[in-house]
Amino acid sequence: MSTVRTAPSSGVSFLVLAGILWGTGGLFGRMLGDATGLSSLAVATYRLAVGGLLLVGYLLVTGARLPRSRAAWARIAAVAALAALFQVSYFTAVWFTSVSVATLVTIGSSPVLVLLAGTRWRSARASRRRCVDDSPADARSLARPRGADRPGFVAVGLALCGLLLLIGVPTDAGPSTAAVLAGAACALVAASGFTAVSLLGARPVPGLDATATAGLGFTLGGALLVPLALTTSGLTFAPTPVAIGLLVAFGLLPTAVAYTCYFRGLRSAAAGVGVLMALLEPVTSAVLSAVLLGDRLGVSGIAGGLLLCAALVLTARGQGRTRSS
Numbered sequence: 001m002s003t004v005r006t007a008p009s010s011g012v013s014f015l016v017l018a019g020i021l022w023g024t025g026g027l028f029g030r031m032l033g034d035a036t037g038l039s040s041l042a043v044a045t046y047r048l049a050v051g052g053l054l055l056v057g058y059l060l061v062t063g064a065r066l067p068r069s070r071a072a073w074a075r076i077a078a079v080a081a082l083a084a085l086f087q088v089s090y091f092t093a094v095w096f097t098s099v100s101v102a103t104l105v106t107i108g109s110s111p112v113l114v115l116l117a118g119t120r121w122r123s124a125r126a127s128r129r130r131c132v133d134d135s136p137a138d139a140r141s142l143a144r145p146r147g148a149d150r151p152g153f154v155a156v157g158l159a160l161c162g163l164l165l166l167i168g169v170p171t172d173a174g175p176s177t178a179a180v181l182a183g184a185a186c187a188l189v190a191a192s193g194f195t196a197v198s199l200l201g202a203r204p205v206p207g208l209d210a211t212a213t214a215g216l217g218f219t220l221g222g223a224l225l226v227p228l229a230l231t232t233s234g235l236t237f238a239p240t241p242v243a244i245g246l247l248v249a250f251g252l253l254p255t256a257v258a259y260t261c262y263f264r265g266l267r268s269a270a271a272g273v274g275v276l277m278a279l280l281e282p283v284t285s286a287v288l289s290a291v292l293l294g295d296r297l298g299v300s301g302i303a304g305g306l307l308l309c310a311a312l313v314l315t316a317r318g319q320g321r322t323r324s325s
Contacts, residue, residue, distance in 0.1 A: 023284020
């Protein structure tokens with residue numbers, strides 16, 4: 001057996017960078033909404049459209065060839081629909097409940113959904129192997145979780161506990177039980193959309209790179225959200241220098257660059273690793289809120305952040321072991 005050394009630009013490195021950049025999204029989105037008076041859904045529409053157009057402009061300036069195959073455009077359409085679904089479902093969950101509950105359910109359930117999808121895929125592969133070679137022993141070995149999966153389950157458990165401590169759940173008088181259930185259902189739909197994007201990203205399409213996937217997919221996804229955004233606050237705002245600067249920063253850092261890194265990272269890292277590294281988003285957001293906005297984390301918040309970081313380190317080490325052969 002020989003060990004393959006991973007370069008600094010490995011998939012995990014891209015996923016870590018994506019998670020950190022996503023953590024700036026809440027801050028930019030909040031500041032943009034305050035500066036323009038736009039609704040949350042309108043802000044999300046601008047996020048996808050501006051981020052996508054920035055990447056499309058980059059592709060055109062650099063002379064990159066746009067994808068032409070049917071498979072590539074089918075993937076772009078799928079990313080567009082899933083991105084729009086995620087935004088609509090997430091902000092609907094926020095409307096029914098709160099930001100903390102919507103974030104907790106959406107981000108917390110994504111790793112679980114990926115694990116369930118992976119288990120089901122292994123079971124289906126075992127069934128196909130059983131039909132081909134009629135070898136029950138081999139099929140059982142495929143269906144049974146591998147040893148490398150056990151750290152993944154431990155990491156997910158640590159991540160869920162850390163996320164609960166970091167974000168917390170409101171204890172004061174809040175929405176009704178029906179509203180909470182409706183919001184949780186919408187958050188699960190959002191999590192399913194993000195999970196599906198992650199699983200698709202882990203299976204690259206020939207001739208379609210990460211930049212084109214995010215750029216063309218998000219541009220189309222933003223267009224899909226325009227009719228819904230017009231039913232809220234609309235999309236018009238005073239184009240002050242501050243508002244334009246925030247809009248460009250919001251579309252560039254947590255959207256264009258972050259998602260390009262995410263899709264790039266998924267080419268060499270598992271989808272489960274991707275959704276766990278996405279948990280860097282609430283950690284980064286909490287730190288930025290404490291430093292820039294004066295929010296207090298408290299003991300539970302600090303403990304939750306440490307648990308999340310432990311889960312991410314365990315995931316990164318597990319990914320490094322799986323790349324050794």
